Amino acid sequence: MAMRDRSGEMVDRYVYAVTRRLPVAQQADVDRELRSLIEDMLSAREDQGPDRTGEVEAVLIELGNPWELASNYRGKKRYLIGPDHYDLYEMIVKIVVGATGLGIIIALMVGYVFNPPETVFSTIGNFIGTVVSALFQAFAWVTIIFAIAERCNERNEANKQVAWKVSDLPEVPAHTKRFSKAESIAGIICLVIFFMILNAAPSLFTMGIYTGEVWIAPVFNPEVFKQVLVLFNITIALAICVEFVKLYFGQYSPKLAVVMISIKTVTFIISLYIIGASGIWNPALPAALETYFHLGADFVASFARFWNFFPTLLIILTILGYVVETITTVHRSFWGKVVR
Amino acid sequence: MEDKRQIVDNLVLELRRGTLVLSVLSQLVAPQYGYSLVESLETKGIHIDPGTLYPLLRRLEKQELLQSEWETSGPKPRKYYILSVLGKEVYQELCNEWLELNKSIMAIL
Numbered sequence: 011m012a013m014r015d016r017s018g019e020m021v022d023r024y025v026y027a028v029t030r031r032l033p034v035a036q037q038a039d040v041d042r043e044l045r046s047l048i049e050d051m052l053s054a055r056e057d058q059g060p061d062r063t064g065e066v067e068a069v070l071i072e073l074g075n076p077w078e079l080a081s082n083y084r085g086k087k088r089y090l091i092g093p094d095h096y097d098l099y100e101m102i103v104k105i106v107v108g109a110t111g112l113g114i115i116i117a118l119m120v121g122y123v124f125n126p127p128e129t130v131f132s133t134i135g136n137f138i139g140t141v142v143s144a145l146f147q148a149f150a151w152v153t154i155i156f157a158i159a160e161r162c163n164e165r166n167e168a169n170k171q172v173a174w175k176v177s178d179l180p181e182v183p184a185h186t187k188r189f190s191k192a193e194s195i196a197g198i199i200c201l202v203i204f205f206m207i208l209n210a211a212p213s214l215f216t217m218g219i220y221t222g223e224v225w226i227a228p229v230f231n232p233e234v235f236k237q238v239l240v241l242f243n244i245t246i247a248l249a250i251c252v253e254f255v256k257l258y259f260g261q262y263s264p265k266l267a268v269v270m271i272s273i274k275t276v277t278f279i280i281s282l283y284i285i286g287a288s289g290i291w292n293p294a295l296p297a298a299l300e301t302y303f304h305l306g307a308d309f310v311a312s313f314a315r316f317w318n319f320f321p322t323l324l325i326i327l328t329i330l331g332y333v334v335e336t337i338t339t340v341h342r343s344f345w346g347k348v349v350r
Numbered sequence: 351m352e353d354k355r356q357i358v359d360n361l362v363l364e365l366r367r368g369t370l371v372l373s374v375l376s377q378l379v380a381p382q383y384g385y386s387l388v389e390s391l392e393t394k395g396i397h398i399d400p401g402t403l404y405p406l407l408r409r410l411e412k413q414e415l416l417q418s419e420w421e422t423s424g425p426k427p428r429k430y431y432i433l434s435v436l437g438k439e440v441y442q443e444l445c446n447e448w449l450e451l452n453k454s455i456m457a458i459l
Contacts, residue, residue: 036408039429040408042420042427042429043384043404043429044404046383046384046385046426046427046428046429047384047385047400047404049426050383050384050385050386050426051385051400054385054389072399072400073399073400073401074399074401078401079401079405082401082402082404082405082406083404083405083408085405085409
């Protein structure tokens with residue numbers, strides 16, 4: 011008996027490999043067209059015995075890689091993150107993944123120092139697991155955000171195929187109008203590390219002072235701290251957003267000033283609440299110092315006065331910071347010199 | 351000098367690619383199916399891979415330069431393409447452009 015003729019199956023596989031990569035609406039038509047083409051190409055070849063396997067294989071190879079053929083049929087190339095934004099994406103992935111890695115490692119280390127683990131091996135396993143999953147999360151979130159931006163952009167591009175004008179090009183900004191890239195990157199790294207430590211090792215901020223036997227006198231009121239943690243996170247997230255916005259646009263502009271000042275105002279209000287109204291400061295701190303450290307009454311009294319005044323001081327500094335920053339932003343956005 | 355060969359080959363490929371649409375449109379005054387087009391162009395010295403031609407025909411149809419119809423009465427079902435009215439006009443203009451281009455290029459070579 012002759013060898014089994016596998017040519018039919020080969021054609022099926024080839025056609026399927028092409029059509030499954032195409033929109034459903036095109037699949038049936040392309041399927042039919044390709045089969046008819048393959049038949050034609052076969053008839054054009056001279057010797058055809060009963061077993062066409064060799065000929066079919068040659069024809070399919072001539073037709074070329076099914077992936078390539080499918081992409082020819084599809085026409086336009088598709089991207090998760092297109093070439094327009096890839097450089098920015100790469101930079102931000104590096105920053106965010108790097109900062110997350112550094113932050114989570116520091117946070118875990120700090121956690122272990124203050125809360126020594128019992129078994130070494132399970133701790134190592136946990137450590138690696140936590141770090142890896144944090145890195146994946148960081149990577150995934152950046153990618154998802156960019157992918158969504160890419161989709162939105164695609165739609166915009168389709169809508170506007172208008173000619174651009176030279177007069178639409180932004181003016182070359184003076185150096186005082188440009189955002190420093192390095193500053194933003196350093197800012198993001200610090201914020202991510204702070205975020206990690208705050209969330210992975212909150213005990214660090216509520217633990218107070220160790221007397222050798224017990225933890226006493228935390229600076230923050232642990233209960234309140236737990237409640238306002240989400241507010242802390244929101245302010246950090248907003249601050250990170252501002253840095254990304256700066257990285258993306260690269261220079262001050264009136265429109266950007268409005269966005270930045272709005273975000274900063276929200277952050278400002280949240281900060282005022284946390285410092286002034288949330289009751290986060292532990293009122294028992296001076297008394298605890300007196301009890302556990304046997305400090306002089308005079309010192310404790312003046313410390314208590316300072317401790318009462320401390321939130322007010324912070325509020326004054328926050329307001330000053332906010333005002334200075336807003337004035338700088340407005341000034342640089344609306345009155346910056348332009349390079350000729 | 352393998353490199354030089356490759357550079358030349360790539361550039362020639364690019365030159366040819368630009369002329370494909372013109373070649374294809376020129377042959378479709380009468381209806382033809384894909385593979386007959388490959389063969390008729392081949393005999394006239396113009397090589398085009400079926401894997402390039404078939405998607406190209408589809409794209410030209412989408413741009414409404416071509417019209418197509420499945421012919422199922424013969425032994426094999428075949429999709430025939432022919433120039434549309436718009437296609438004929440576009441072809442005419444492309445021809446003029448080509449002649450102009452040819453003249454300019456010949457003048458500088």
